[in-house]
Amino acid sequence: MSAQAIVMKPKPRANLRAFDMRRDLLAVADLVELCFQDSLDADGRLYIKQMRQSARYGRGLNLSAGATGSADLPSGGYVWIEEGNIIGNLSLIPVRSDGIRRYLIANVAVHPDYRRRGIARTLTEAALEEAGRRKADQTWLQVDAHNEAAKTLYAGMGFMVRAERTTWESKPQPEKVGAIQNGIEVRTQRGADWSQQNAWLQDIYPEAVRWNLPLDLKLFEPGWLGSLQRFLGERNIEQWSAVQDDELLGVLMWQSSSLHADRLWIAAREDSESLALPALLHHTHLNLRLKRPIALNYPAHRSVPAFKEAGFDIARDLIWMQLA
Numbered sequence: 653m654s655a656q657a658i659v660m661k662p663k664p665r666a667n668l669r670a671f672d673m674r675r676d677l678l679a680v681a682d683l684v685e686l687c688f689q690d691s692l693d694a695d696g697r698l699y700i701k702q703m704r705q706s707a708r709y710g711r712g713l714n715l716s717a718g719a720t721g722s723a724d725l726p727s728g729g730y731v732w733i734e735e736g737n738i739i740g741n742l743s744l745i746p747v748r749s750d751g752i753r754r755y756l757i758a759n760v761a762v763h764p765d766y767r768r769r770g771i772a773r774t775l776t777e778a779a780l781e782e783a784g785r786r787k788a789d790q791t792w793l794q795v796d797a798h799n800e801a802a803k804t805l806y807a808g809m810g811f812m813v814r815a816e817r818t819t820w821e822s823k824p825q826p827e828k829v830g831a832i833q834n835g836i837e838v839r840t841q842r843g844a845d846w847s848q849q850n851a852w853l854q855d856i857y858p859e860a861v862r863w864n865l866p867l868d869l870k871l872f873e874p875g876w877l878g879s880l881q882r883f884l885g886e887r888n889i890e891q892w893s894a895v896q897d898d899e900l901l902g903v904l905m906w907q908s909s910s911l912h913a914d915r916l917w918i919a920a921r922e923d924s925e926s927l928a929l930p931a932l933l934h935h936t937h938l939n940l941r942l943k944r945p946i947a948l949n950y951p952a953h954r955s956v957p958a959f960k961e962a963g964f965d966i967a968r969d970l971i972w973m974q975l976a
């Protein structure tokens with residue numbers, strides 16, 4: 653869709669200007685914290701803390717966006733000014749992978765006293781024009797599944813739902829772990845499992861979501877290539893396979909993270925999940941003796957009882973939207 657097509661009610665843009673990292677970061681951190689106070693999770697709080705630290709000390713900046721899982725600080729976007737104060741913000745984050753130029757719209761926030769005046773819409777229009785100038789192949793955003801205001805805003809601007817994903821999280825509470833299913837053996841993953849595991853991973857974490865997840869499939873490859881990737885990425889991993897009568901039912905991967913929770917990824921066929929997931933999650937709790945929380949991104953509404961039974965709670969339900 654062209655930038656012109658999404659302009660509905662043009663709003664004067666005198667109060668709009670490009671985000672300036674050096675002078676705006678602290679005010680934007682305050683605004684984002686105020687506007688997202690009801691939905692901030694641990695990573696969100698860490699993100700705001702990093703924004704403040706960077707604003708104050710100007711060091712430790714991580715401006716490159718990508719599927720790193722790190723909290724990338726905003727380096728581009730727009731702010732809205734009223735009486736000298738920043739009361740609106742939008743971050744525009746470039747994410748390049750596999751030769752595709754993607755832009756992610758994030759941190760869209762308007763101070764409660766200034767809502768329903770078209771400010772978020774104007775910020776988004778400006779961002780879409782900017783993405784158009786930069787020859788974006790795709791423009792994306794993520795919105796909480798329960799955020800009706802934002803979903804209405806973006807749907808009205810031509811964004812389409814491409815995925816709904818749940819982030820499940822478990823604290824280290826092994827006593828909550830459910831019983832192992834009879835007849836399911838969990839063993840260390842073998843190189844021979846990889847081709848099936850990889851096919852399931854492509855299904856559960858398709859390219860439409862993988863570009864913005866800290867999931868690098870090469871990390872889990874068998875052989876020297878995987879070892880090299882793990883060494884270079886400074887990531888610890890564990891992989892376990894669930895097997896019944898020599899048939900592979902699913903594979904679970906654990907990956908260390910610098911964020912507040914380590915990561916799990918699951919590869920299984922949908923009709924095997926009810927058997928494989930409880931056994932794999934149980935095994936994970938037992939074997940990792942977790943001292944840190946673990947987080948797992950999964951298609952929304954899928955295998956909900958298995959995750960709950962294993963002591964996981966929903967941390968976030970996010971709708972991924974792409975400009976049509």
Ligand SMILES: CC(C)(COP(=O)(O)OP(=O)(O)OC[C@H]1O[C@@H](n2cnc3c(N)ncnc32)[C@H](O)[C@@H]1OP(=O)(O)O)[C@@H](O)C(=O)NCCC(=O)NCCS
Nearest residue numbers: 687760761762767768769770771772773795801802804805
């Ligand atoms: C969502 C948010 C950014 C909207 O900002 P805003 O400046 O008030 O939005 P706009 O005035 O530009 O609204 C544009 C359209 O979005 C929709 N919309 C905005 N707020 C809405 C609400 N509370 N309920 C229903 N629709 C709403 C409407 O269609 C609106 O058009 P209309 O006013 O002509 O009916 C603001 O409410 C906010 O900061 N919320 C908290 C943070 C947040 O949820 N950010 C989005 C993260 S993805």
